[in-house]
Amino acid sequence: MRWRRRRRPFAGKLEGLEGLVNFRDLGGLPAEGGTVRPGVLFRSDSLAYATPADAERLVHDLGLxxxxxxxxxxxxxxxxxxxxxxxxxxxYSAPIADVSGADDLVGHYVAMLTEKGPVLAGTIRHLACAGTLPAVFHCEAGCDRTGVLAAVVLGLLGVPEDAIAADYAATAAAMPTIHERVAVVVDRLGLPPRPASLPVWEPEAALMTRTLDLVRERWGDMQGWAREYGLTPDELSALRANLVIAA
Known part of the structure; x- marks a missing residue:
């Protein structure tokens, strides 16, 4: 199926998607020296849940x-x-899978940053390339892996940590539907059901705040993480040029 792509950047809010429940624009957040550019970088739950009408809107209205x-x-x-x-x-396939277990979500997120650092860095490099945007990144729920990549991108753009944590927590509104989907997927794939004794967790801002605290302890800041995984100053400058509107 082919749709005509919109030539002008999207400059509004995409509402009324039928199959996607955790889709949002990262634009508008305060960044170092300006604001994250609206209409060019989006995060989402799995695009496998998009309806044909959703897909047409992403291509035509967003110019994806x-x-x-x-x-x-x-x-x-x-x-x-x-x-x-x-x-x-x-x-662009950037698999964040088979990460070592951890005692809690914060440890799991740090393990992603450590063990999948090269994959994440390659994704940042891709976002810095000409012609990549507008782009959307997603995992299954659009919470954990997507939340970590969002934190990396936003951190490299100089978005304040409280704004990064608030963006992470915004997924909470979609969690009832996401939990229902997880149960369906588990059954479909023949996986063991989730034990009823386990608490149902919600993406709270404090989880991302603690993750960013550990990033600071281990790498100094997100720039330090980027250096460890081979991102160059020129690549980070290109990322900012693509994603930040100067004040």
Missing amino acids: STVIDLRGEYEVEQLGRGPLSGARVGY
């Missing part, structure tokens, strides 16, 4: 150029890519 998929190979094979797989939109 790139889908960045953070799911692992098994997830993509079993759950698919949705209707955008037939669109003339670039597809």
Whole structure:
């Protein structure tokens, strides 16, 4: 399926999506020297849940150029890519899977930053390239892996930590539907059901705040993380040029 892409940058709020429940624009947040550019970088739950009408709106209204998929190979094979797989939109696979276990979510997020640092850095490098934007990145729920990548991007743009944490927590509104979907996916893939004794967690700002505290302890800041994983000053400058509107 092919749709005509909008030529002008999207400059509004995309409302009324049918299948996506955790889709939002990262634009408008305060950044170092300006504001994150609206209409060019979006985060989402899995685009496999998009309806054909959703896909048409993403291509036509947003002028989408790139889908960045953070799911692992098994997830993509079993759950698919949705209707955008037939669109003339670039597809970039950046699997954040098979990360070591941790005692809590904060430890899990730090493990992603450590063990999947090269994958995350490659994704940042891709976002810094000409022609990649507008882009959307997603995992399954659009919370954990997507939340970590959002924190990396926003941190490198100089977005204040409280704003990064608030963006992470904004997923809470979608969690009832996401939990229902998880149960369906677990059953579909024949995985063990989630033990009823485990508490149902919510993405709270404090979880991302603690994650960013550990980033500061280990790397100094997100710039230090970027240096460790090979991102150059020129690449980070290109990222900021793509994503920040100067004040």
